[in-house]
């Protein structure tokens with residue numbers, strides 16, 4: 569659990585990075601300490617984020633969108649230009665583990681409502697608590713900005729993400745019809761009451 573997510577309104581400078589060690593026996597059975605850090609992204613993370621996005625998007629949406637729709641979306645939404653804009657205007661955080669970026673989360677605040685725009689962990693490292701770690705730090709970031717509600721949308725067929733959000737305490741809301749790269753997409757809105 570991120571100790572920064574304890575409800576204190578910390579300034580952004582304090583919320584810039586959080587590191588935790590975990591013990592990992594690996595395949596050899598030798599006990600290693602693996603450090604994972606959640607920190608604010610910098611321009612040098614752009615290529616890493618693009619790599620994590622490409623791998624995770626294809627694995628996640630293979631049954632929901634065509635590969636070409638995914639590639640077209642990634643081409644503009646994760647272009648260097650778009651990511652640099654995100655770095656300037658919103659909170660882009662990366663999860664670095666054993667020296668490599670393996671996940672990221674994108675946060676913003678609109679009219680006092682927190683927006684969780686993306687949360688992605690490489691498929692090979694999912695279900696090991698890393699998503700929860702990213703969310704804990706996001707929650708601290710939102711609390712520091714006085715956010716009382718967080719919203720997000722998730723593809724209706726993305727059952728794993730929906731299970732994840734429910735576990736975190738999000739409530740499922742209404743459906744929203746949209747499209748991605750010209751293909752129809754049904755999404756569900758999820759809401760979380762901060763401090764609720």
Ligand SMILES: CC(C)(COP(=O)(O)OP(=O)(O)OC[C@H]1O[C@@H](n2cnc3c(N)ncnc32)[C@H](O)[C@@H]1OP(=O)(O)O)[C@@H](O)C(=O)NCCC(=O)NCCS
Nearest residue numbers: 628687688689694695696697698699700722729731732735
């Ligand atoms: C959603 C995502 C970020 C969760 O990260 P994660 O590191 O795998 O999640 P955690 O290990 O912290 O899991 C927390 C809880 O979520 C739920 N969960 C996570 N993966 C699950 C799975 N495969 N099946 C069912 N429940 C799951 C569980 O309740 C889990 O708690 P538990 O392990 O104690 O039962 C990750 O699965 C991911 O990157 N998915 C692809 C991208 C995506 O769909 N992002 C959301 C777009 S809106």
